[in-house]
Amino acid sequence: MxxxxxxxxxxxxxxxxxxxxxxxxxxxxxxxxxxxxxxxxxxxxxxxxxxxxxxxxxxxxxxxxxxxxxxxxxxxxxxxxxxxxxxxxxxxxSDERREAREASRARRLYRLITENTTDLISRHSPDGRFLDATPAAFRLLGLWPEQLRGSAVHTLLHPSERRQVLLQAGAALEVEGYHTLTCRVRHADGRYRWFEIACRAIRETYTGTVVEIVAVSRDITLRIEAQETLAHSARVATLGELASGIAHEINQPLAAVLNYSNASLRYLHNLDHDPQARERIAQGLQRINAQANHAAQVIRRLRAFLRKGPRHLQALDIADVVGEALRLCAWEAGQAQVRIEQRLGPQLPKVYADRVLLEQVLLNLLRNAIDANREQHGTQASRILLIAKAMDDGLLVEVCDQGPGVAVERLDEIFTPFTTTKADGLGLGLSMSRSIVEGFGGSLQARPGEAGGLVLCCRLPANNG
The missing domain is CATH 3.30.450.20 (PAS domain)
Structure with a gap:
């Protein structure tokens, strides 16, 4: 060679x-x-x-x-x-080809996922326009990715929620870089569907400026409808349990109406002999009218509480909702010798929620506290403290009881469905309440009270509309 x-x-x-x-x-x-x-x-x-x-x-x-x-x-x-x-x-x-093969495998995997996932994965510019979307867009929205590119996200959001959703998401993405929201999104056929959207901000490496937003959207309409059906059933069951108190609240004005009407009839028989009879009859009729209106108001509140229909998110004064919840459980608290003390802070922001569902959550928290106090104190007098105070991003409502409390390691368990310590309970109240509050964009958690008992902490988003 x-x-x-x-x-x-x-x-x-x-x-x-x-x-x-x-x-x-x-x-x-x-x-x-x-x-x-x-x-x-x-x-x-x-x-x-x-x-x-x-x-x-x-x-x-x-x-x-x-x-x-x-x-x-x-x-x-x-x-x-x-x-x-x-x-x-x-x-x-070797390194170059292995990296190329890994990149090729990653691209194939990415394509496999994006083309076959049932959730919509989309990329957006910082000003909220679609950059790209996966084929699931057609199944969920009736629009192909090509139709979405360049369009503004806000055009798909429900008009009554648009401003609140965008402001809340924008603030969270800027500070935390991640946000999950529940809102209604318009389908191509004009119908609005409930979506759960998880967003993450992609930042420029050196400046930290948000350059892109990636979102994963899932249609949860069926879940919301099932949740609302369950919540309605729970409200019906709750009113059944509060029947004695409700009957008492309605009987009071009805008894007053009966007394005033009997008195007015007596004065009517003596109209010719008693010069003051006419004036007293007029007073009686005015009082009958006032008591009848009070009874009608009680019935209207009950009908509103039993309302079954799609949730309606709106700006709410927490004091009004707390007042309605207190009226519904007042008789039960009185029977258990439980005094409910309110401490509502000044200039509380309005919250963004559904009135009936929020009232149901507060009623659940209050009744849970009443049961805890009854378990700990029997028929002896006890107290529940309801606190509402403004937070940076919304409102915090705390319900503090004087019950036996819950061990720290079991605090998360009390929100697990069908977990209960009550002999006749289903264990759905707190679990359902947490789901409702999270649907508003808030949170519901528990912590031990400083002097014993349990504190249920409900954070609600402020209305930015």
């Missing part, structure tokens, strides 16, 4: 060898011998065909891959001017 190499080939830092037209090795440079000795197994398996093609076409053939153990080599075959020999050079491309 002729082992004489040209200075150019001998000094080549890359493994190289000289091949005859039949692919026999003629010479090796030192870099090749250092790595492989004179073993030609490092060459591609089709080297003979490559050499022939290289000489016949009189051009170089590049980037031919060959695997040697864990190495990935890329070979280049270069013909000489006379068409009698071929120089074969290789370089180690």
């Amino acid at each position: 002729n082992t004489t190499l040209s200075p150019l080939l001998a000094n080549d830092p890359q493994p190289s060898l000289l091949l005859a037209p039949d692919a026999r090795p003629l010479a090796f440079n030192s870099a090749f011998q250092t790595l492989f000795g004179e073993n030609t197994q490092a060459l591609p398996t089709n080297t003979a065909a490559l050499v022939k093609a290289c000489l016949r076409q009189r051009r170089a053939i590049v980037e031919v891959e060959a695997e040697v153990g864990e190495r990935i080599l890329l070979w280049t075959f270069i013909p000489d001017d006379n068409g009698q020999q071929v120089v074969a050079r290789c370089r180690d491309a």
